[in-house]
Amino acid sequence: MKGEAVSAGIAFGNVFILEQDLEVKDCSIKTCDTALEIERFQKGRQLAAEHLERLVKKVLAEMGEDKAEIFEGHLEILTSEDVEEEVTEIIEKSLVCAEEAIRIFAETNAQEMEELDDDYFKERGQDFRDIGKQLIKGVTGKFEDLSSLPPDTIIVSQELTPSQTAAMDMKNVRGLLVHTGGVNSHAAIIARSREIPAIIVRDTNPEQIIRNGDKLIIDGFTGDFWINPNATTTTKLKKKQAKKIKERETLLQVVSLPSVTADGKKVGLYANVGGLHDVESANRYHADGIGLFRSEFLFMESSSSPSLAHQVEVYKAAVTAMGGKNVIIRLLDTGADKPLPYWQLPQEDNPFLGVRGIRLLFEKEDILRTQIQAMLIASEAGPLGMMIPMVASLKPIQRIHALIDEEKRALDWKGPDNLTLGVMIETPAAVQLIEEILEIVDFVSIGTNDLTQYTLAADRGNPLVDLYYDEFHPAVLRSIAHVIKKANKAGKLNGICGELAGNPLVLPYFVGLGVQELSATPVKLPDLKYILREIKAEDAQELVKEVLRIPTSDGIRARLNRFLQERDLLR
Amino acid sequence: MVKDTFVITNPTGLHTRPAKRVVAEAKTFECDITITSISKGKVANLKSLLKLMKLGLSQDSEVELSCDGADEQAALDHIKSYIQNLED
Numbered sequence: 001m002k003g004e005a006v007s008a009g010i011a012f013g014n015v016f017i018l019e020q021d022l023e024v025k026d027c028s029i030k031t032c033d034t035a036l037e038i039e040r041f042q043k044g045r046q047l048a049a050e051h052l053e054r055l056v057k058k059v060l061a062e063m064g065e066d067k068a069e070i071f072e073g074h075l076e077i078l079t080s081e082d083v084e085e086e087v088t089e090i091i092e093k094s095l096v097c098a099e100e101a102i103r104i105f106a107e108t109n110a111q112e113m114e115e116l117d118d119d120y121f122k123e124r125g126q127d128f129r130d131i132g133k134q135l136i137k138g139v140t141g142k143f144e145d146l147s148s149l150p151p152d153t154i155i156v157s158q159e160l161t162p163s164q165t166a167a168m169d170m171k172n173v174r175g176l177l178v179h180t181g182g183v184n185s186h187a188a189i190i191a192r193s194r195e196i197p198a199i200i201v202r203d204t205n206p207e208q209i210i211r212n213g214d215k216l217i218i219d220g221f222t223g224d225f226w227i228n229p230n231a232t233t234t235t236k237l238k239k240k241q242a243k244k245i246k247e248r249e250t251l252l253q254v255v256s257l258p259s260v261t262a263d264g265k266k267v268g269l270y271a272n273v274g275g276l277h278d279v280e281s282a283n284r285y286h287a288d289g290i291g292l293f294r295s296e297f298l299f300m301e302s303s304s305s306p307s308l309a310h311q312v313e314v315y316k317a318a319v320t321a322m323g324g325k326n327v328i329i330r331l332l333d334t335g336a337d338k339p340l341p342y343w344q345l346p347q348e349d350n351p352f353l354g355v356r357g358i359r360l361l362f363e364k365e366d367i368l369r370t371q372i373q374a375m376l377i378a379s380e381a382g383p384l385g386m387m388i389p390m391v392a393s394l395k396p397i398q399r400i401h402a403l404i405d406e407e408k409r410a411l412d413w414k415g416p417d418n419l420t421l422g423v424m425i426e427t428p429a430a431v432q433l434i435e436e437i438l439e440i441v442d443f444v445s446i447g448t449n450d451l452t453q454y455t456l457a458a459d460r461g462n463p464l465v466d467l468y469y470d471e472f473h474p475a476v477l478r479s480i481a482h483v484i485k486k487a488n489k490a491g492k493l494n495g496i497c498g499e500l501a502g503n504p505l506v507l508p509y510f511v512g513l514g515v516q517e518l519s520a521t522p523v524k525l526p527d528l529k530y531i532l533r534e535i536k537a538e539d540a541q542e543l544v545k546e547v548l549r550i551p552t553s554d555g556i557r558a559r560l561n562r563f564l565q566e567r568d569l570l571r
Numbered sequence: 572m573v574k575d576t577f578v579i580t581n582p583t584g585l586h587t588r589p590a591k592r593v594v595a596e597a598k599t600f601e602c603d604i605t606i607t608s609i610s611k612g613k614v615a616n617l618k619s620l621l622k623l624m625k626l627g628l629s630q631d632s633e634v635e636l637s638c639d640g641a642d643e644q645a646a647l648d649h650i651k652s653y654i655q656n657l658e659d
Contacts, residue, residue, distance in 0.1 A: 072588075073588060076620055077621055077624075080619065080621055082619050082621040109625065112625050113625060116627035118584070118627055121586065121624075
């Protein structure tokens with residue numbers, strides 16, 4: 001059977017089906033059933049408490065006291081008499097089943113907390129919902145404990161949310177098979193950065209054909225998958241895996257060599273990372289810097305916004321690990337499509353055109369200021385670039401400049417001048433304003449995923465418009481050319497950090513434009529470096545002249561293909 | 572019944588962890604103990620973490636502690652000093 005390959009590699013493992021959030025259907029009961037429902041609630045609560053106790057121990061051992069205390073608080077409330085009294089009362093008075101009574105209890109209390117003035121207490125509302133979910137899972141007996149998965153697990157799921165991935169025990173995950181999303185969905189990006197094979201199976205609902213515990217092989221090169229495969233298939237795939245691993249090792253030998261073209265032009269090959277785990281692989285692949293540190297994962301891992309001390313620790317560790325190479329950290333980039341558990345966002349019809357990135361951060365200035373402070377303090381350890389997401393005018397840049405100055409004054413900053421400020425170029429407006437932007441920033445980096453969707457008016461998360469979302473569209477490639485040209489003229493550091501930067505096919509075009517750095521998932525760096533070292537900047541400049549005249553994506557693809565083919569670099 | 576009014580001083584207020592400890596202390600007394608948020612005019616049973624948390628007592632909140640029962644004076648003195656000595 002076949003799906004779409006979104007992250008390379010071959011995985012062998014046992015299926016673990018990820019249940020979706022439990023929906024409680026309104027279930028009314030008769031008066032004579034109340035005793036039964038109360039008993040179900042009490043048994044479920046016992047199970048939920050035992051489950052939480054284990055979680056507290058695990059979190060304590062792995063993440064320390066701070067995080068464990070959140071779950072200790074949950075446990076205290078969950079086992080309190082109040083919960084028992086309130087839920088029992090709802091069952092008896094409203095005549096509903098245990099699950100519905102718990103849901104009403106959790107929601108009522110959450111809303112009461114959210115009405116408080118203090119931000120910290122408001123966030124505790126989410127804790128009541130979490131407690132409610134734990135209780136419902138106890139009653140139904142369906143626990144989803146992603147923090148300890150059995151070895152050799154292949155996750156099968158409708159979709160994978162950012163917070164699910166953050167809680168997941170990745171060391172035991174061998175592969176992902178998901179139903180919805182595209183090559184740029186969150187699940188696909190995470191899989192590539194963790195070097196885990198992944199495929200997307202859209203036409204059939206995987207949960208109808210795959211059961212928990214089934215053996216599964218997924219081929220992240222072709223998109224093929226086999227449920228309970230026979231011995232012949234297993235042997236064949238094992239062989240293929242061995243061959244691929246060998247090819248990879250050959251590539252890895254190239255990776256420690258300098259990032260220059262055959263005729264000596266330097267192009268920095270940087271890494272995109274989501275956390276310290278990825279910084280390690282960036283170093284393993286000899287990245288010349290970090291071109292995009294996605295700080296949102298730091299914000300998704302915990303049930304409250306990360307503290308100043310914690311952020312400083314993480315950013316500083318990244319800067320230190322890179323040993324003086326440039327580290328570009330993007331300010332929290334989130335929106336209604338990437339919600340945070342402790343930050344209630346309004347529902348929007350078009351989250352991609354809504355309050356996201358810097359627009360959202362301006363609404364929570366305390367979070368923004370904390371992040372700015374953290375980056376400033378972390379820059380003591382070495383060069384750190386602060387990158388602003390979702391900029392469509394000069395105003396947000398000026399505002400951030402002012403905030404940095406204010407925070408410097410507040411801290412009485414006398415540290416080294418290592419902090420630079422840049423903008424993620426991802427809206428057509430930023431492309432048009434590039435000259436003025438360059439006057440007030442230190443660097444720019446093009447985010448091709450968003451630039452493509454905003455330029456072509458095609459939602460990158462919507463599979464129905466996959467056909468219209470085309471990174472090779474001349475409008476996208478010409479916008480990139482314009483930005484790079486202007487940045488080089490202004491003598492400002494410029495780079496590309498979207499998915500396109502990791503595509504070997506378009507590498508010669510970027511080299512020809514004179515881009516200073518390309519930032520991709522660490523695992524892509526060996527391929528990029530191999531090609532970079534084989535081509536000449538001179539030829540690439542000729543290629544650019546031709547590509548800029550081609551009016552269609554198909555034409556551009558064919559021309560780029562030919563460039564690599566002529567040099568025997570096409571794989 | 573005895574009562575006293577004072578201000579919460581610890582930086583994070585009576586959030587989950589300190590509140591949990593206060594509830595544990597309150598439970599060692601026999602008398603009924605309630606705490607009132609003066610600005611909000613809301614009362615909660617101090618032996619209930621859930622109800623205490625919903626008062627949202629942050630730093631600088633003014634509260635009235637009131638104890639009613641056999642060991643009321645001992646409870647009032649002990650709980651007041653316990654809350655005022657919270658550090659985190």
